[in-house]
Amino acid sequence: MSSSLLKIVRLVYFVLIMQKVQTGQVIEFYSNSCLVKTKVGKFSCIAIKNIVVGDFVELQIIQDSKKPLGKILKIKKRFSCLSIKNLNKEKFFAANITHIGILVSPKPKTSSEFIDKWIVKARLSNIEPFIINNKIDMKSDKEYLKKINIYEDINIKVINCSAKYGDNINELIDFIKNKCVLFIGNSGAGKSSLTSKIIGKNLKINNLSNDYGVHTTSISSLYELPNSIKIIDSPGMRDIELIEYPKEKIIFGFDEILECSKYCKFNDCNHINNEGCNVTKSLSDGVINKSRYNNFIKFKNL
Ligand SMILES: Nc1nc2c(ncn2[C@@H]2O[C@H](COP(=O)(O)OP(=O)(O)OP(=O)(O)O)[C@@H](O)[C@H]2O)c(=O)[nH]1
Ligand SMILES: [Mg+2]
Ligand SMILES: [Zn+2]
Structure with missing residues (x-):
């Protein structure tokens, strides 16, 4: 196809999609903009109040000077929404997730408080929690293993794996089919390593042994796989409060x-x-x- 014909085809295509209201899902969220995935492509949009990764939206495509941009018209009703409240400030975090995968690791060591707080938060947000015991290739003390084992006794699914070496990743993939999962955990627990293994693409990871060039995930991103798996990799967290709940x-x-x-x-x-x-x-x-x-x-x- 000649380049001028290609230009015309592209123009007609954009005129057509610009006329129609599109629906899509927010897959990345920055401080004042977000990336929305629709059937006809991904569009950068100006963020509107309270929008978060995972939100389904209606948007209009507008042609900015060079590249098409999206204008969000409406956020669709959420079936779940997770927010974090610290010192009276509530921050919306992720929407439409079905499961929270709480990543625990022997190093950095995850506290039982961290796990139990997230179980409370998940249950009160209508989201199913489960535990991903990562870094099973590392030596861990008996106390730590005992701590993880108690969750199986109370019917919380525990999946033991190694994001680094791939052990048991298939079990995890099977479990998360048809689900939208948010990975949470302390910084360095292995959320991005695990996401990379599952999606088969190398994401930047937080190199714990090196003080330079450390990459800590700073935004939440949603990845979609063909087998109806949606994963949200999120920035590491120290502690959460539960002040928002009676x-x-x-x-x-x-x-x-x-x-x-x-x-x-x-x-x-x-x-x-x-x-x-x-x-x-x-x-x-x-x-x-x-x-x-x-x-x-x-x-x-x-
Ligand atoms: N031994 C071992 N190391 C792992 C494993 N998974 C992750 N790591 C290492 O742990 C470090 C942190 O991994 P990340 O995936 O960046 O951790 P993260 O949870 O995304 O960290 P933040 O983005 O800061 O929240 C890296 O050096 C990884 O190589 C594992 O299963 N075994
Ligand atoms: Mg990360
Ligand atoms: Zn009592």
Whole structure:
């Protein structure tokens, strides 16, 4: 095709798509712009208030001086939305995710508080949490392994893998089919390494052993695979607060404690020192794990 004919075809094509309202999904989000993937291509758009990665949007394509740009008209109704509140400031984080993969690693060591806080957050956001125990190629102490094993006992899926060497990646891929998964974890836990392994493309990773040229993920990006897998790689996180939730809701992140609490003598039992408390009884009988119980009490009193 001659170059002038190609230009005309391209022009007609853009005129056609510019007339129609397109729908798409936000796959990358920057401070004041975002990238939206539609059936007819990816378009850079000016961000609108509260928009996040994972949002489905309606947009109009407009021709800016050279390249086409998208103008977001509307954010579609979300089936889940995750936000983080710190010091009274609420930051929306990701939308339309079905599962949160909590990455844990022996180095940097993930605390049980971090895991339990994310389980609470996921449950209260209508999202299913599961655990990805990464870096199984590394030596880890018994205490750490014991800590991870308790989650299987409370029906939270645990997948042991090595993002670096590929061990068990297929099990993870099978599990996340038809799901939209957000990977969260401390900086250096291996979120980007894992995402790279799954999508088969090298993303920049955070080289822990080197103080120079360290790449820490700074934006959340959504990757789509042919087998209906959507993955969001997110920046590493230190700690989250749970201040946005009423204290009485914390128990929904602790299924096993919730179950036992149904047999406490009093409805308003504090599960610490009230008479007839079935939670403290189950704790001393070894039915409830001590670290889970301690985190439950701690989060209720934050
Ligand atoms: N031994 C080992 N190292 C790993 C594994 N997965 C990741 N790493 C290493 O851990 C370091 C951090 O990996 P990243 O994937 O950048 O971690 P991240 O969670 O994306 O970090 P942030 O973007 O800072 O949040 C890199 O040096 C990786 O090579 C693993 O399974 N085993
Ligand atoms: Mg990263
Ligand atoms: Zn009780």
